[in-house]
Amino acid sequence: MKKIISLLFTLFVLSTLSLAGELDYLEKEKNSWLQVYSNQLKAQALDDEIKILEKSIKESWGKKKIELKQLLELQKSKKKILDELPQSFDTILEKITLEKIEEISFIEFLFTNQKSKFRIQTQRLSLLEEEFVHAVAFLEKELSLTIEQEAKEPAKEQQLQKALDFFESAAGLIENKKEVLKRTKQSYLGELETYKQTQLPIHIIKMAILLLMFFLFHLLKHFIAKKTDDVDRLLRMKRVLNITFFFIILLMLIIFNISNIVYAATLIGVIGAAMTISMKEYLQSVATWFHLSFGNFIKVGDRILIQINNNQMIGEVIDISLFQVTLYEGINNTTALDLKRSGRTVFIPNNFFVTNYVYNYTHDKMKTIYDLIEFRLPFDVDTKKVEELVNTVTLEAAERYMEVASKQFSSLKKRYDIRSREFRPRVHFVPDTKSSCFILYVWYAAPYHQIMELKSHLSQKIVKKLHENGVEFYKN
Known part of the structure; x- marks a missing residue:
C-alpha cells in the first residue's frame, strides 16, 4: 500500500513539474496579460505541490523524508520568486490610477496638470486594452491549431478553453476602469468650472489688491526720496x-x-x-540686517575692518542691504602693508558679521584713532634725547588732532562706561628680539581719513630731526 502511495505521489510531482513546460507558449508571446495568467497558474500549481509535500513528509521516514524535504525547500524557493511577479489582472489595472483632488487651487487651475494626467492614463489603458485583445486572439488561434492537429492534446485543449473563459470573464475589468476614468475626468472638469465661476474672481481681486499695495509702496518711497x-x-x-x-x-x-x-x-x-x-545663511543675513540697521554699531559712512578666515578686509561702508554689506576699499595701512592694492568694492554677506570680529574706526562721533610709526635704533643711542626730539616733532604735527580726539571721546564716554584718556603722543623703546637694537614705537592721534598722509608727513619730519641731531638709525 505504501509503495502505491509513493508511486502516485511521484506521478503527481512529475505532472506538476511538467506544467511549467506546458505553459511556455503563454510566455513566448511577450504579452503582459498572458504572462500574468501564466504566473497565476504556476503559483496555484506550486501551492498544491507544497501542501502535498508537507503532508507526505509527515508520513515518510529515512532517506525518503530527507529527499522530500529538499524538494519542498526547492519548491518554496520557486514560489518565493514567483510571488514577486504579478499574478492578478487587478495588479495590471492598479497602475491606471489618479489622485483625488479635494479642492481646486489657483495653481491647479492655471496649469491644469490633472488634464495631462487624464490623457496619459487613458493612453495607457488603451494600450492595455489592445494587449488584452491580442491575448484573446492568440488563445483562440492556439486552441484552433490544437483542435485541428492530428495528435490530439486534450489537456492543452482544456487548458486553452479554460484560459479563454477566464479572459472573457475579465473583459469587464477594462470596461469598468474606462468608466471610472471617464467619471473622474467629468467630475474634475466640473470642479474646474465651479472654481472658475466662484473662487477665481476672488483670487484675482486679492492679487489686484496686493499689486496695488506694491505700486503704492514704491510710489511712496519715490515721493519721500524726492522730498x-x-x-x-x-x-x-x-x-x-x-x-x-x-x-x-x-x-x-x-x-x-x-x-x-x-x-x-x-x-x-x-x-x-x-x-x-x-537657506540658513540667507535667513541669518536677514536677521543680521535687522541688527545692523537698528543696533547702530556700524552705519553707512563708517570705516570698518572685518577679519574673515584670517584675511583682513577694510573700507568704508557704502551700503547695508538685506543680504550684504558693501565696502569701498580705501588707501590705508592695511591695504598698503598686507593687500598691496586698493580701490575695490567688497561685498560681504551679512551673516559674516555674526561670526567674525568687526573693528569700527568711526564709531559714534569718534573719528580719530591711534596710529603707529616704527624705527630701529642701535643700543648705544641716547634714548632720552631721542624721546624728547620725537615727542616735540610728533606733538607739533598731531596737536590739533589731539584736541579733536579729546572732544570726540567725551561724546563716546557719555554712551559707554569708560575712563578718561589723554591723546598725547606716546614714545616707547622696546628691544628687538631678532636684532641687537631698539624698536622705537611712536603712537599719535590721527584722523581716520588722513592716516597715510599724516604718517608720511610725520615720518619725514622725525627722520630729518634725528639726522640734524646726529642720531643714526640701526643698520643690519
Whole structure:
C-alpha cells in the first residue's frame, strides 16, 4: 500500500513539474496579460505541490523524508520568486490610477496638470486594452491549431478553453476602469468650472489688491526720496517702510486665508522649516540686517575692518542691504602693508558679521584713532634725547588732532562706561628680539581719513630731526 502511495505521489510531482513546460507558449508571446495568467497558474500549481509535500513528509521516514524535504525547500524557493511577479489582472489595472483632488487651487487651475494626467492614463489603458485583445486572439488561434492537429492534446485543449473563459470573464475589468476614468475626468472638469465661476474672481481681486499695495509702496518711497535731502534720514525711513510693507503684506495674506487658517499655519510651518534648513545663511543675513540697521554699531559712512578666515578686509561702508554689506576699499595701512592694492568694492554677506570680529574706526562721533610709526635704533643711542626730539616733532604735527580726539571721546564716554584718556603722543623703546637694537614705537592721534598722509608727513619730519641731531638709525 505504501509503495502505491509513493508511486502516485511521484506521478503527481512529475505532472506538476511538467506544467511549467506546458505553459511556455503563454510566455513566448511577450504579452503582459498572458504572462500574468501564466504566473497565476504556476503559483496555484506550486501551492498544491507544497501542501502535498508537507503532508507526505509527515508520513515518510529515512532517506525518503530527507529527499522530500529538499524538494519542498526547492519548491518554496520557486514560489518565493514567483510571488514577486504579478499574478492578478487587478495588479495590471492598479497602475491606471489618479489622485483625488479635494479642492481646486489657483495653481491647479492655471496649469491644469490633472488634464495631462487624464490623457496619459487613458493612453495607457488603451494600450492595455489592445494587449488584452491580442491575448484573446492568440488563445483562440492556439486552441484552433490544437483542435485541428492530428495528435490530439486534450489537456492543452482544456487548458486553452479554460484560459479563454477566464479572459472573457475579465473583459469587464477594462470596461469598468474606462468608466471610472471617464467619471473622474467629468467630475474634475466640473470642479474646474465651479472654481472658475466662484473662487477665481476672488483670487484675482486679492492679487489686484496686493499689486496695488506694491505700486503704492514704491510710489511712496519715490515721493519721500524726492522730498528728503538728509541721506541718513532717508535710509532710515526706507528701512522702516520696507519692514512696514512686509508686515502689511503678511497681515493681508493671513486675512485672505482666515477661513483656512489651520491649513495656512501648517503650510507656513512646513515652508519655514524647509527654508530654515536650506537657506540658513540667507535667513541669518536677514536677521543680521535687522541688527545692523537698528543696533547702530556700524552705519553707512563708517570705516570698518572685518577679519574673515584670517584675511583682513577694510573700507568704508557704502551700503547695508538685506543680504550684504558693501565696502569701498580705501588707501590705508592695511591695504598698503598686507593687500598691496586698493580701490575695490567688497561685498560681504551679512551673516559674516555674526561670526567674525568687526573693528569700527568711526564709531559714534569718534573719528580719530591711534596710529603707529616704527624705527630701529642701535643700543648705544641716547634714548632720552631721542624721546624728547620725537615727542616735540610728533606733538607739533598731531596737536590739533589731539584736541579733536579729546572732544570726540567725551561724546563716546557719555554712551559707554569708560575712563578718561589723554591723546598725547606716546614714545616707547622696546628691544628687538631678532636684532641687537631698539624698536622705537611712536603712537599719535590721527584722523581716520588722513592716516597715510599724516604718517608720511610725520615720518619725514622725525627722520630729518634725528639726522640734524646726529642720531643714526640701526643698520643690519
